Amino acid sequence: MPHHAAFDLLTEEQIGEVNALARLYRHKKTGAEVLSLIADDENKVFGVSFATPPEDSTGLPHILEHSVLCGSEKFPVKKPFVEMLKGSLHTFLNAMTFPDKTVYPVASQNLADFYNLTEVYLDAVFFPLLSRETFQQEGWHYEVENPAEPMIFKGVVFNEMKGAMSSPDQVNYAYALQSLFPDTTYANYSGGDPRVMPDLTYEQFKAFHTRYYHPSNAHIVFYGDDDPAKRLELLDAVLSRFERGERAPAIPPQPRFAEPxxxxxxxxxxxxxxxxxxxxxxxxxxxxxxxxxxxxxxxxxxxxxxxxxxxxxxxxxxxxxxxxxxxxxxxxxxxxxxxxxxxxxxxxxxxxxxxxxxxxxxxxxxxxxxxxxxxxxxxxxxxxxxxxxxxxxxxxxxxxxxxxxxxxxxxxxxxxxxxxxxxxxxxxxxxxxxxxxxxxxxxxxxxxxxxxxxxxxxSGQAEREDAAERARLDAARTAMNDNDIAAAVETTRKLKQLQNAADRPEDLAKIPTLTVADLPRQGAAIPTEELAVDGVRTLFHDLATNGIVYLDLGFDLKTLPRELLPYLPIFSRALKQTGTSKEDFVALTQRIGRSTGGVAVSRLTSPILGSNEAAAYLLVRAKAVSDKTGEMLAIVNDILTDARLDNRDRIRQIVAEDKARAEASLVPAGHQYVFSRLRSALHEADWLGEQTGGITQLLFLRDLAARIETDWHSVQSALEDIRKHLVNAGAAIVNVTTDGSAWPAFAGELEPFLKGLPRHAFARADWSPLPAPANEGLTIPAQVNYVAKGVNLKELGHEPSGALSVITKFLGTSYLWDKVRVEGGAYGGFASFNPLSDTYAFGSYRDPNLVATLDVYDAAPAFLRKGVNKSDIERSIIGTIGDLDPYMLPDAKGYTALVRTLTGVTDEYRQARREQVLSASEADFSAAADLLEEVARNGHVVAMGSEKSITAANRERNGFLNVSKVL
CATH class of the missing domain: 3.30.830.10 (Metalloenzyme, LuxS/M16 peptidase-like)
Structure with a gap:
């Protein structure tokens, strides 16, 4: 086919490994390089990357990554990125900063949506507005509302990196690079060090974009089944506005050390x-x-x-x-x-x-x-x-x-x-x-x-760093005259005013979007055949898997007494990592790697639709090419029936590793921990999640590590009891995803495998009662907080419709984004609604505030009562449908069908909910305000942060948090 006149075709080659025709182009005018991958894949991808070597540790590349997505020439609104999050069917939409590059990728299965995303991202990276206020908001600024008050530093990236640098793993990573590359750009921390971030000026920020965000320094990729000719047309319309510039120079090699x-x-x-x-x-x-x-x-x-x-x-x-x-x-x-x-x-x-x-x-x-x-x-x-x-x-x-x-x-x-x-x-x-x-x-x-x-x-470093930051702020304040202080107050006022100001409707209308009429009215079904193999309930999904058989073998966890549940993560790992009577765990691991694509043990925990009970299963998930499935099943049988649960040394090591990993994840995944803790009092499924993966599990692991040394017999006995209760073909379900041609042979192997498993009668355990909801303050050594508040709406007599998912999408991409992130300086603020349990919760991530964030949550009803325009409703409906229709590979489709079956989610229910989403109206938004009043009045709070922060919150709110130290 003819190629676009504005590009030179450098090479064309069929790449079998990715099933794509690859064409590498260079834009004649600017030198921009473009890799066009033409593939039979509806999940289309566009991305642009720039070499962005940091010149210091002020986090300039990271701040710029945030800022270019805050308004551009064609789309002069405060947050086009968020508008696309709200109103797109994207399967990927984000941006990432690395030690030497910044990357902006998007993806969608919908062609019109894909072009919309591509257009917004091209304008964002090449023609951003980059106002001084955007720099202050995303990077840093002095915040002071009253001349009599002390100044503070505030900024989204500033607080994000305060959270990152509270994680010793992140600190270790940064120092490791610095140690190896003392003389090159890799010694700098591209994410930003909050201790030096305030050295960055707006002028440096602007100059960096001019230098590096240029087509001559760009690497651009298209992938998928869209028109390859149109790709080049879209690009040339943007790139041709530039003259040729310079590519970022190659990073000079680090001179080699003479000795370690x-x-x-x-x-x-x-x-x-x-x-x-x-x-x-x-x-x-x-x-x-x-x-x-x-x-x-x-x-x-x-x-x-x-x-x-x-x-x-x-x-x-x-x-x-x-x-x-x-x-x-x-x-x-x-x-x-x-x-x-x-x-x-x-x-x-x-x-x-x-x-x-x-x-x-x-x-x-x-x-x-x-x-x-x-x-x-x-x-x-x-x-x-x-x-x-x-x-x-x-x-x-x-x-x-x-x-x-x-x-x-x-x-x-x-x-x-x-x-x-x-x-x-x-x-x-x-x-x-x-x-x-x-x-x-x-x-x-x-x-x-x-x-x-x-x-x-x-133990004294955090206090010294806080004191150094305070001293720097005080010194800056001392150096200011009355006019400077008045200017700082005015900057704070103006920034808040801009953050609170609504975009002009005519500017919002410029953001390209689909319409509700463009959305598929019918949800996609997953092919599922239900049958019995040796009396065991079996689901089969005839999907094209390229000859691979995906097996999920589930055992009902409701066969376990509640006191055994905290042992489940250790039991799960022990099945694969303790060996069997025939081979040690090294030989077993080698056998798994030699004969399969992997064997994993996990847990499926979810509310059941319309029930206070959980669907809870231990899953053994395995995959293999069709001619090795017999060995795959033999491995699964061995680990289930013959794992060495008496292997004290390996159990000790597993417990130590799990404890260390849980402690290391408290800072980077703090929002997950507070949500888990909060919801554990709201539904049985969430209570089980907390027992096996939350703070409760971490505390259990600490105790278990000691008991392995002092009372090994009781630990081994508990693990053996789990196996006796759990590994039972009578309480099992099988889920198979593979090509229809591979199913008959595998079914023939599956039957004797199931026949060989233990089978016995069982009684389903009662795990009630759940703990009473309590306000908790969990202390960890961090410079940021994670704040959650929520309720079970069903227990309060409400049965929300699917429209509440639309309102939740809207709140997360408007009110909470503006109030918690933009104004509050947190890295993230979000709301979550689970329609299976009817639980609703607000949460924040890497948040410098605590009480102020709770006030934001409680004011959400008032925000909704102010009304919402048709455009916001339509965009939120589109985004919610995107959430309902995620892109899935065949194994994910099969697994999703299993989850739906176990949780009572039928295609009829999904379609009814879809109709509620598609028909969401202003009246639904108004009604949601009443529901969120229930969260404000009756919600309980879990917050995690520094002892100083939790103490200050209790001082302000009369000791409303029960405090406990986690780390």
Whole structure:
């Protein structure tokens, strides 16, 4: 076909690995490079990326990533990004800042919606408004409303990074890069360090955009089944407005160290526990444009630490020196790899370093077990061929694959290929060549560019940092004269005025959108055949899976007494990670990797429609190509019936790892913890979630770690009791997703497998009563808060319609966005409605406020009573339909059908709810105000933050929070 005259076609090639025709173009006028991937995939992707090397740690690239989405030339509204979140059928819509690039991807299955998203994003990145007020809002500003009051720093990214830097994992990551790259841009923290962020000026901010957000510095990708000619037309209309500029210069290579270096740093913590340190060994590797070398590096890392049975992971875990293994691999101009331990003692740093190096030396000298290499290669190959990107669009993953080469001046198509390199690597290993062992020697042991980073907790650091920030603010205030102070007050007033001002209707109308008439009236059904195999309820979904069989085997958790429920996460891991009477857990792990695409044990917990009870199942999820399903079923049988639940050493290690991971996730996932805690008093399903994954589970793990040492018999007995109660074909359900042609043979294997499982009568347990709702303040060492408030509307006599989902979408993308994020400075504010349980809750994320945020929640009814325009209703309906119709790959469709079956969600119910969403009206918004008054009056509160913050809230609200220390 003819190509667009404004572009030079550099190469055209069919890339079998991604089932796409790849065309690489260069825009003649500007030099912008475009990768056009033409594929039979309705989930279309557009993305633009810029090299954005940070010049310091003020977070300039990160602030700019936020700011370009706050209004542009064609769309001069405060938040076009949010308008698209509200009124689009997007399957992906976000932006991300990395150490050396900023990426803006969108995706949609709807063609018109896809073009809308692309148009908004192109205008946003190339022609943003970037007002001084946007910089102040998203970056930082002095906030002072009264000359008599003290000033504070406020800004969305400022507070986001205060939250990020409260996470020791984030701090460890930042220091690791800094240690390896002291002389290059990678020493700077692109996300931003709140201690230096106020050094950034508006002029620097503007200049950075002019320099780097230029077509000559852009890498642009299209993927999917849209018109490839129209892609170029859309781009040229934008790119041709520019003259040729300069590409960002290549990041100068970091000079190699002559010898390894040792670095010690600290992070803020409330604990004096000496075993709260991090020790990591970090390597800078040589850049490689060789696909086979990159695949070999992936195999090396996975073979060393890819699972609990991998030799380096196992050595670190069994050493007792720490509680959880750390390992990160990152593709930069000079790639990075590290290994280490979390929750270790800084005094043991030398022991950790010696253990890692000695283990690597032993493996390089004596070899990695052939079965480990085979299993690792098989798992990687299965993953590459399956192309299962989960909930992410495949095109997005291909975009990042191309960027991993493209950004560093190499061929982007090499980031998509793997077949020849994989075949060569497999052949070399099969011939007896010790490829991975040689790589351990050359890239790690003989590589002097290594750092040992020791990160210690410092119980006084947070207080010192707060004092330093206060001193900086006071110094700035002292340096101001009366006119300066008046100007700061005026800046605060003007910013709040702008934040509260409504966009002009004529400007909002410029945002391209679908209409309700464009939406499919009928929800899509998932093919499901229900039958019995050996008397066991079985669901079969005939979907094109490319010869892979996906199995979900569920066991009803209601067969368990409530006192056994907190053991479930440990039991789930123990099934796979303790071995069996026939093979230890290393051999079992190798067998899983060699014969399957993976075996996982998880839990399905959800409210049942119209019931106060939970649908609760332990799920064994496995997948394999059709000629290996017999072995897959044999593995599942072995782990269910023969797992070594008496393996005290492995159980001890599993508990330590789970405890460490839960503690590490408190700051980055604080909103999830407060929501879990809040909802645990509202519905049985949420209570179970808290028992097995919330603060309650963390406290249980701490106690369990001690009981393994003092009362092992009771721990083992509990795990054995779970198996006796749970592994029961009489309380099972089977869910199979595969091609129809593969089903008869698999059904023939499934029947004897089910016949071989234990089968016995059972009684369903009563887990009531739930705990009484209570207001709680949970303290952790963090500079931000997570604030939740909610109720069970059904218990208060309400039965909300599907229209409440539309109102919830609207609140999250308007009122809460404006009040909690834009004005309040939190990273996120949201509302959540579960129509199965009729629970409603508000929440915030990385929030500098607590009581003020609760006031925002309570004022939501008044906001709704002010009325809402037709445009907002229509956009919110569209966004809600997008939520109801997520993009799903075949295995996700099969799993979703299982969940619907177990929770009583029929196609008829889904269609009725869809009609309620599509017909949502102004009257529904008005009625919702009354429902939200119930949240304001009767909701209970769970907040997590620093002790200082919780104490201040209790002082302001007369001790309304019951305080407990979590970390």
């Amino acid at each position: 270096r040792h670095i010690e740093k600290t992070y803020p913590s409330d604990t004096e526990n000496p075993r709260s340190s991090f020790v990591t060994l970090n390597w800078m590797l040589e850049p490689s444009g060789d696909i086979e070398t990159q695949l070999a590096r992936t195999v090396m890392r996975r073979a060393l630490v890819g699972n609990s049975a991998a030799p380096l992971h196992k050595a670190l875990t069994e050493s007792g020196l720490g509680e959880a293994v750390i390992s990160t691999g990152m593709e930069l101009a000079q790639p990075v790899l590290n290994f280490g331990l979390r929750n270790t003692s800084a005094d043991d740093a030398e022991k950790v370093e010696t253990l890692i190096l000695n283990t690597l030396a032993h493996l390089a000298e004596h070899g990695i077990d052939d079965a480990t290499i085979e299993a690792t290669l098989n798992s990687l190959e299965f993953e590459l061929r399956e192309k299962n990107t989960g909930g992410q669009p495949r095109g997005l993953i291909y975009f990042f694959g191309a960027l991993s080469e493209w950004l560093y001046g190499r061929n982007p198509l090499d980031g998509l290929r793997f077949e020849d390199a994989l075949s060569s690597l497999k052949a070399r290993i099969a011939s007896g060549e010790k490829v991975i062992e040689a790589m351990i020697r050359s890239e790690l042991l003989d590589n002097a560019h290594r750092t040992t980073l020791v990160l210690r907790p410092d």
